[in-house]
Amino acid sequence: MGTSSVRASLYDALAREVSGASARAARDFTKTPDGGHERDADELVETVARTVDELLARVPPELSAHVERVAVSCFWHSLVGVGVACEAVTPVYGWADTRAAAEAERLARESDEPAARARTGCPFHPSYWPAKLTWLREHRPELFRAAARWLSFGEYLIARLCGPEAARASVSMASGTGLLDVRACLWDAPLLSALELDEPRLPALAADGETFQFASEWAARWPPLRAARVFPAVGDGAANNVGEGCTTRDDVALMVGTSAAMRVVFEGAPPVERERALWCYRVDRRRVVVGGALSDGGALREWMTRTLKVAGERDALAATEPDAHGLTVLPFWSGERSTGWHARARGAIVGLTVNTRPEEILRASLESVAYRAALVADALEAHAPGARLRASGGALRESPFWAQLFADVLGRPLTLSRVREASSRGAVLLALEATGAIQSVSDAAPTPARTLRPEAARTEIYRRAVERQRRLYELLVG
Numbered sequence: 001m002g003t004s005s006v007r008a009s010l011y012d013a014l015a016r017e018v019s020g021a022s023a024r025a026a027r028d029f030t031k032t033p034d035g036g037h038e039r040d041a042d043e044l045v046e047t048v049a050r051t052v053d054e055l056l057a058r059v060p061p062e063l064s065a066h067v068e069r070v071a072v073s074c075f076w077h078s079l080v081g082v083g084v085a086c087e088a089v090t091p092v093y094g095w096a097d098t099r100a101a102a103e104a105e106r107l108a109r110e111s112d113e114p115a116a117r118a119r120t121g122c123p124f125h126p127s128y129w130p131a132k133l134t135w136l137r138e139h140r141p142e143l144f145r146a147a148a149r150w151l152s153f154g155e156y157l158i159a160r161l162c163g164p165e166a167a168r169a170s171v172s173m174a175s176g177t178g179l180l181d182v183r184a185c186l187w188d189a190p191l192l193s194a195l196e197l198d199e200p201r202l203p204a205l206a207a208d209g210e211t212f213q214f215a216s217e218w219a220a221r222w223p224p225l226r227a228a229r230v231f232p233a234v235g236d237g238a239a240n241n242v243g244e245g246c247t248t249r250d251d252v253a254l255m256v257g258t259s260a261a262m263r264v265v266f267e268g269a270p271p272v273e274r275e276r277a278l279w280c281y282r283v284d285r286r287r288v289v290v291g292g293a294l295s296d297g298g299a300l301r302e303w304m305t306r307t308l309k310v311a312g313e314r315d316a317l318a319a320t321e322p323d324a325h326g327l328t329v330l331p332f333w334s335g336e337r338s339t340g341w342h343a344r345a346r347g348a349i350v351g352l353t354v355n356t357r358p359e360e361i362l363r364a365s366l367e368s369v370a371y372r373a374a375l376v377a378d379a380l381e382a383h384a385p386g387a388r389l390r391a392s393g394g395a396l397r398e399s400p401f402w403a404q405l406f407a408d409v410l411g412r413p414l415t416l417s418r419v420r421e422a423s424s425r426g427a428v429l430l431a432l433e434a435t436g437a438i439q440s441v442s443d444a445a446p447t448p449a450r451t452l453r454p455e456a457a458r459t460e461i462y463r464r465a466v467e468r469q470r471r472l473y474e475l476l477v478g
Helices: 041-058 101-110 113-120 129-139 141-146 153-162 171-175 189-194 216-221 236-244 298-308 313-318 358-380 394-398 400-410 422-434 456-476
Strands: 005-011 017-026 037-039 080-082 149-151 251-256 260-267 279-282 287-294 328-330 348-350 388-392 414-416
Touching (some): 005 041, 017 041, 037 041, 041 153, 041 216, 080 141, 080 153, 101 129, 149 153, 236 251, 236 260, 236 279, 236 287, 251 358, 260 358, 313 358, 313 400, 328 358, 328 456, 348 456, 358 400, 358 456, 394 400, 400 414
Parallel strands (some): 251 388, 388 414
Antiparallel strands (some): 005 017, 251 260
16 A cells, blocks of 8 residues: 555465556545645545455456465554544544644654654654644644544554454554654653653554454455455555565665655664664564655656646656756655655745746756755665665656656666565565565565666766755755
8 A cells, every 4th residue: 555546466475466466546645735634544444445356356266265365565654543442533644744843843842852763763753653643632632532542554454354453563564653662662661651642542563473364244345365364564665675675785775656765674773873864664573674755756746747737748858958947946845854854844946937947847846856865865875885776666667757867866877676566565575474485575586677877977967956955955944
């Protein structure tokens, strides 16, 4: 389940997607003028259910009858309150909800943020639970009181499908809340105390290899899945790295979908020191994931092409030159996460004239996202020195021009992925490893597609543009 759609696919025992055995549905959140980003929890569950219906309708019975495991990849950082019977009493609040900006700033002022960030891997920011819960307590007190527990949508989905006792969080999903001690893999007691939040109001943490079975109503709806073991959801970013074969410090994954991120996964303990631009989450109890996320990726490209009405994007952009438009863009239409984590940052286009053409604004916007990714790449170098760079995501598949632009901006070869759905494949690999069907997720790395090479002259132009964007950022945001 990605940031803009729900997908269901069938995989074989070697984590190869079965041809033609997939289904997809849109998963749009409601965006409100005050920065809200939410969706009705049960409507979202039904969207998932209809997608599974469609998948099973497409798969021959001789295949669906042999499904043994159901693995789930789910978007990180969501929050939903549930009652005593695990029924939703709030909407699902998504990662792009910025209404808790003031609360995040206050938590940073009044708490020891460096210490909390060292333990949880997360700064205080509206994306994470500490600020969201504080905002709910103060601005939606009736909803806050109605919630017996707080879950990510991943836990809520599994609880709805398998029963309330299945509302258990994988350490992967829990690490995206900003409330987990990522070193101890336990809920962070000092932060819970500061928030006056009792641990029983959080989901229990799932044991390694723990699985569930579909409740009777769903088993009746999906007879081929009656005996399947259902795994707790894992964070989509962690699963994406695993699905792409980026599971050591030798490979960094760049993903550009609705949002964008760069991540490195490795076995061992979280790094003791980490640049402020980066967060640290968990894949599982063996592996950590360190990276940075941009709130604007493919969604900004889509907004630009729709708003500016640029026809024939590829040809229009090919007629422009690198950073020749006189524009500097801060790509914060959905707010900022990495690198500065400024909760109130907003988008800006500087340098417009009466001669500026729509395709120049579009190109400047695509360049601007790559510039922010370059800053994340610089921060990641300490954790993955000299690593290869692999790229995936629907936005890059739709725009080969943008993929080459990333290679030029980053000044590094960029190997494109053959994997169509890396996050779902990663969840499958983790489930196969947990049940002993494969020895390690690292044993099933996909075959890469082609590699894009940077052009040195363009890289030098972009290097200067990155610095110009950095100076504008410091003036307007920093």
